Amino acid sequence: MPKVMENAVITAPVEKVFQMFVEPERAVMFVPGLSRISNVSPDKRSWDFEFNWLGLVVSGHSECTASEAPKKYQFKTLTGNKSTWTYRCEPDGSKTKLSLEVEYEVPQQQLARFASETVLQKMNQNTAREIVSHIKTLLEP
Amino acid sequence: MSVRFRPIDWRRTWVIQIHSSSAGQSSSYVWLAIQNRKRDWAAVFCGALKLLMETPDVTPGVTRNVPTDVQPQEVRFAEDAGRITWQRTWFWIIIRLQLNSFSPKKRALIAAALLKSARYTD
Numbered sequence: 001m002p003k004v005m006e007n008a009v010i011t012a013p014v015e016k017v018f019q020m021f022v023e024p025e026r027a028v029m030f031v032p033g034l035s036r037i038s039n040v041s042p043d044k045r046s047w048d049f050e051f052n053w054l055g056l057v058v059s060g061h062s063e064c065t066a067s068e069a070p071k072k073y074q075f076k077t078l079t080g081n082k083s084t085w086t087y088r089c090e091p092d093g094s095k096t097k098l099s100l101e102v103e104y105e106v107p108q109q110q111l112a113r114f115a116s117e118t119v120l121q122k123m124n125q126n127t128a129r130e131i132v133s134h135i136k137t138l139l140e141p
Numbered sequence: 142m143s144v145r146f147r148p149i150d151w152r153r154t155w156v157i158q159i160h161s162s163s164a165g166q167s168s169s170y171v172w173l174a175i176q177n178r179k180r181d182w183a184a185v186f187c188g189a190l191k192l193l194m195e196t197p198d199v200t201p202g203v204t205r206n207v208p209t210d211v212q213p214q215e216v217r218f219a220e221d222a223g224r225i226t227w228q229r230t231w232f233w234i235i236i237r238l239q240l241n242s243f244s245p246k247k248r249a250l251i252a253a254a255l256l257k258s259a260r261y262t263d
Contacts, residue, residue: 026192036261055150056146057143137246140244
């Protein structure tokens with residue numbers, strides 16, 4: 001599966017950075033285009049998501065596959081285009097090194113809508129960059 | 142996962158930004174929400190602020206000679222550096238966000254997150 005990766009050093013303790021991921025609803029605050037997280041299970045291990053780009057709606061179901069506080073948080077989108085999102089937090093003094101890795105399937109019928117797999121890769125790379133940048137912005141003063 | 146085109150989302154609240162300005166350490170935004178159903182705006186904004194790791198403080202309206210249900214209300218956060226006020230009128234709700242702290246990028250991100258919550262929180 002193709003994957004994209006982004007990193008940032010955040011001026012915040014590792015526990016605080018990890019807190020960003022443990023509430024699934026919080027993703028709406030920093031993931032571009034993500035409009036709703038609903039049906040979150042009581043143990044916060046599964047939820048439904050909905051992206052909305054000017055009326056184009058993409059929805060599906062996700063499950064958390066690893067939550068190792070405060071180091072690693074991973075979830076998978078289980079319906080349609082499967083993807084695996086892994087956040088890793090590593091303490092660096094009073095700062096935290098955050099990395100986001102997204103592995104995704106490229107379905108051929110949807111690929112036709114984009115110019116090429118390279119364009120899709122670029123879009124995903126930009127999204128990952130924005131997500132990491134937003135987390136950094138929200139956590140720093 | 143489903144992909145579909147849905148130009149009208151009936152669960153969504155129609156909120157448009159009618160003004161924004163930024164100068165120095167402050168930014169202000171004015172939004173207009175079409176009132177299609179009764180909504181607990183304090184709960185909407187407090188929920189969003191908690192997700193933003195802020196501690197909201199709700200102040201009920203106290204304007205004299207104004208019925209309770211159209212009293213202006215506000216939520217303060219970030220040690221009063223952030224303030225959201227809203228007031229119901231006959232057809233819409235005017236929401237004002239004032240941010241007097243944070244970097245310009247963070248102010249813009251907080252405003253975008255609160256606007257998203259105003260639109261999509263059920």
